[in-house]
Amino acid sequence: EVQLLESGGGLVQPGGSLRLSCAASGFSFTSYAVSWVRQAPGKGLEWVSSISGIGDRTYYADSVKGRFTISRDNSKDTLYLQMNSLRAEDTAVYFCAKPDSGSHHTFDYWGRGTLVSVSS
Amino acid sequence: EIVMTQSPATLSVSPGERATLSCRASQSISSNLGWYQQKPGQAPRLFIYGASARASGIPARFSGSGSGTEFTLTISSLQSEDFAVYYCQQYNNWPLTFGGGTKVEIK
Numbered sequence: 001e002v003q004l005l006e007s008g009g010g011l012v013q014p015g016g017s018l019r020l021s022c023a024a025s026g027f028s029f030t031s032y033a034v035s036w037v038r039q040a041p042g043k044g045l046e047w048v049s050s051i052s053g054i055g056d057r058t059y060y061a062d063s064v065k066g067r068f069t070i071s072r073d074n075s076k077d078t079l080y081l082q083m084n085s086l087r088a089e090d091t092a093v094y095f096c097a098k099p100d101s102g103s104h105h106t107f108d109y110w111g112r113g114t115l116v117s118v119s120s
Numbered sequence: 121e122i123v124m125t126q127s128p129a130t131l132s133v134s135p136g137e138r139a140t141l142s143c144r145a146s147q148s149i150s151s152n153l154g155w156y157q158q159k160p161g162q163a164p165r166l167f168i169y170g171a172s173a174r175a176s177g178i179p180a181r182f183s184g185s186g187s188g189t190e191f192t193l194t195i196s197s198l199q200s201e202d203f204a205v206y207y208c209q210q211y212n213n214w215p216l217t218f219g220g221g222t223k224v225e226i227k
Binding site for chain 1: 121152154156158163164165166169173175176209211214216217218219220221
């Protein structure tokens with residue numbers, strides 16, 4: 001059974017940093033690009049970042065480029081998101097997501113999410 | 121960036137009726153479109169990819185159509201479990217982008 005379990009969320013002050021983790025199981029982690037998608041309270045979905053299976057290619061939304069860094073440790077089947085210079089508008093539930101085998105860029109498995117709150 | 125526009129924002133439908141949700145892309149995305157359902161407090165669930173292919177376990181009453189810039193998700197006969205928010209997502213270009221969502225509510 002595919003499982004994705006995010007952790008690392010919490011309350012942080014503006015300008016602060018946070019590192020999210022996503023532990024994956026039940027599939028060949030190295031074979032898939034994986035992504036972070038976020039959802040601000042009461043709002044829609046926003047793609048944040050993706051990383052290729054071996055980690056050689058990364059992609060970012062303009063809203064986080066230069067502040068967030070996606071990475072992965074394939075020996076631990078774990079995805080990370082290092083978030084620096086956090087802003088109030090980064091407040092959201094952050095989901096990690098696995099792409100489906102058909103399209104490779106729609107997401108057929110999602111974690112439950114971890115809440116990041118940026119506030120003073 | 122490709123902007124995805126969904127309409128209507130809210131759709132009021134009676135159980136058993138047909139629902140038609142629209143998604144428009146700001147430029148052509150071929151058939152590189154997915155649809156998701158999200159219920160309160162839950163992660164999204166993939167329903168459609170490739171504009172018209174149903175994901176695993178998705179009932180046949182859900183169908184997707186369209187290509188280029190205009191797409192439709194049709195629910196042929198709404199069941200109680202179908203009342204939720206639906207999002208479209210394009211994956212033709214980076215950055216990946218989602219529509220703002222359509223809430224399907226009970227009339």
